[in-house]
Amino acid sequence: MRIFKILCILIMLNINLISACYAISYKPYNGFEGYQEITLSDDSYYVAFHGRKDPDDVKLAWKVRSAELCSIKNFNYYVELKYPFEPITKEEIKKQISFNDYDGTFVYARFMYIPIYTPAPAQRSVELISPSKMAAIRCFVSIESLEDSDRAISVKERLHEAKSKGIIN
Numbered sequence: 001m002r003i004f005k006i007l008c009i010l011i012m013l014n015i016n017l018i019s020a021c022y023a024i025s026y027k028p029y030n031g032f033e034g035y036q037e038i039t040l041s042d043d044s045y046y047v048a049f050h051g052r053k054d055p056d057d058v059k060l061a062w063k064v065r066s067a068e069l070c071s072i073k074n075f076n077y078y079v080e081l082k083y084p085f086e087p088i089t090k091e092e093i094k095k096q097i098s099f100n101d102y103d104g105t106f107v108y109a110r111f112m113y114i115p116i117y118t119p120a121p122a123q124r125s126v127e128l129i130s131p132s133k134m135a136a137i138r139c140f141v142s143i144e145s146l147e148d149s150d151r152a153i154s155v156k157e158r159l160h161e162a163k164s165k166g167i168i169n
Contacts, residue, residue: 024057026064026167033130035065040084040136045069048134055131062133064167067158075139077152084136089145 029036029050038046047066051058070078079088087093143149162168 024051024053024061024167026061035061037065037069043073043075043139044081044084044136045139046084046134046136048132050130050132052130055133058131059133060162060165061167062135063153063158064162066137067153067155067162068168070137070139071155071159073139075141076155077140077143078137078155079140079146079151079153081136081138086136086138088138088147088151090147091145093147 025033027034029048033050033052036048036050040046045066047062047069049058049062049065051061066078066080070076081088087096139155140146140152143152146152159168
């Protein structure tokens with residue numbers, strides 16, 4: 001019985017060592033891990049990243065994919081939205097209606113189905129830790145129009161960080 005316990009401990013240590021050597025797989029979603037995105041508008045996306053390892057790595061990979069999407073269209077910043085189509089510019093917030101001023105019209109109300117697939121549970125009852133990060137983003141050229149410029153994330157800084165950590169080339 002004691003040999004069995006020692007053998008189990010050695011197996012668990014080997015599994016942990018192997019998983020520690022496994023780098024995050026930064027690629028399109030393959031059913032287990034990777035990134036996905038849906039274009040919501042010309043400057044908005046819903047971005048997801050599913051990983052197999054450290055939640056901090058997954059968050060960083062999500063930020064990198066968000067930065068890549070914005071850089072493709074020459075935007076310099078992005079903001080993680082609390083919900084899709086969240087009003088975040090000074091003009092949008094000014095246009096928001098209060099319940100006191102409600103006249104029966106809607107300014108920013110609409111329903112949007114976002115079909116991002118999350119990894120399916122294992123067939124057997126095996127406990128797996130599979131962190132994911134999913135959120136909407138909006139890209140900007142400059143941050144002057146934002147109500148809260150502290151929420152803006154620099155595309156250049158995020159891409160530089162990803163290169164320095166070896167996530168992208």
